Amino acid sequence: MLELANVNGFYGTSRALQSVDLTVGNGEFLSVLGRNGVGKTTLLRTILGLMSRCTGSIRLDGGEINVLPTHKRAKAGVGYVPQGRGILPNFTVRENLTLGTFAAERPASSIPDHIFELFPILKEFLGRRGGNLSGGQQQQLAIARALLSEPKILLLDEPTEGIQPNIVEQIEDVLIDLNRKNKLSIILVEQNIKFARRASSRFAILNRGSVAVSDDIKALSDDLIHQHLVV
Numbered sequence: 001m002l003e004l005a006n007v008n009g010f011y012g013t014s015r016a017l018q019s020v021d022l023t024v025g026n027g028e029f030l031s032v033l034g035r036n037g038v039g040k041t042t043l044l045r046t047i048l049g050l051m052s053r054c055t056g057s058i059r060l061d062g063g064e065i066n067v068l069p070t071h072k073r074a075k076a077g078v079g080y081v082p083q084g085r086g087i088l089p090n091f092t093v094r095e096n097l098t099l100g101t102f103a104a105e106r107p108a109s110s111i112p113d114h115i116f117e118l119f120p121i122l123k124e125f126l127g128r129r130g131g132n133l134s135g136g137q138q139q140q141l142a143i144a145r146a147l148l149s150e151p152k153i154l155l156l157d158e159p160t161e162g163i164q165p166n167i168v169e170q171i172e173d174v175l176i177d178l179n180r181k182n183k184l185s186i187i188l189v190e191q192n193i194k195f196a197r198r199a200s201s202r203f204a205i206l207n208r209g210s211v212a213v214s215d216d217i218k219a220l221s222d223d224l225i226h227q228h229l230v231v
């Protein structure tokens with residue numbers, strides 16, 4: 001379980017995340033929604049310890065991680081798929097995947113087969129440079145790399161943004177399966193409400209760095225969407 005209590009995140013002296021309380025239970029799928037610039041990416045960066053300063057408590061399975069540097073939060077079980085994917089373009093697919101294993105508490109000596117069962121294209125392209133993959137293939141690589149860190153909770157920042165529709169569906173299905181079959185906890189930052197509704201058990205809407213609404217996904221009404229999400 002991931003628990004945030006009274007969390008504030010700062011860029012220099014500017015507070016971009018304000019008094020956030022959020023809980024993601026084991027096996028839960030939380031979608032974080034909100035207009036541009038409300039602090040969704042900042043929330044994920046704060047959980048990972050990538051902000052210049054962060055106050056409050058962030059506990060993973062009861063242990064305080066807000067005192068840890070980012071690489072130790074990864075080893076504690078926080079996986080991350082950043083906006084823009086963060087693939088190393090000159091590294092091969094195999095090398096990008098191997099980097100993911102280094103973030104695990106007990107690094108695997110080879111890439112396990114279940115990764116290629118989820119994303120068969122990566123097996124085919126193991127020797128290809130990351131920069132030569134399509135956007136959708138890079139996103140699959142970014143998710144696979146994060147899974148190799150053996151996360152207890154996976155944070156994803158707009159994984160379907162700018163990707164061709166047939167691959168979007170594949171990525172959505174993999175994430176839903178990882179959550180429902182493998183019981184992986186997920187926090188998804190998403191503009192795609194249809195996907196958020198299909199995949200999530202809960203949602204949180206951010207507004208100006210604070211949680212405006214947090215509820216069961218069934219309570220995500222058209223009124224709430226108009227109030228907080230439609231530009």
Ligand SMILES: Nc1ncnc2c1ncn2[C@@H]1O[C@H](COP(=O)(O)OP(=O)(O)OP(=O)(O)O)[C@@H](O)[C@H]1O
Pocket residue numbers: 011014016034035036037038039040041042043
């Ligand atoms: N590196 C930074 N330095 C200073 N301020 C920043 C930085 N990155 C983001 N901000 C500010 O923090 C606030 C929250 O930004 P954030 O990127 O978290 O929003 P977001 O909800 O993820 O937006 P989007 O949907 O556009 O990705 C914004 O006011 C933004 O201008």
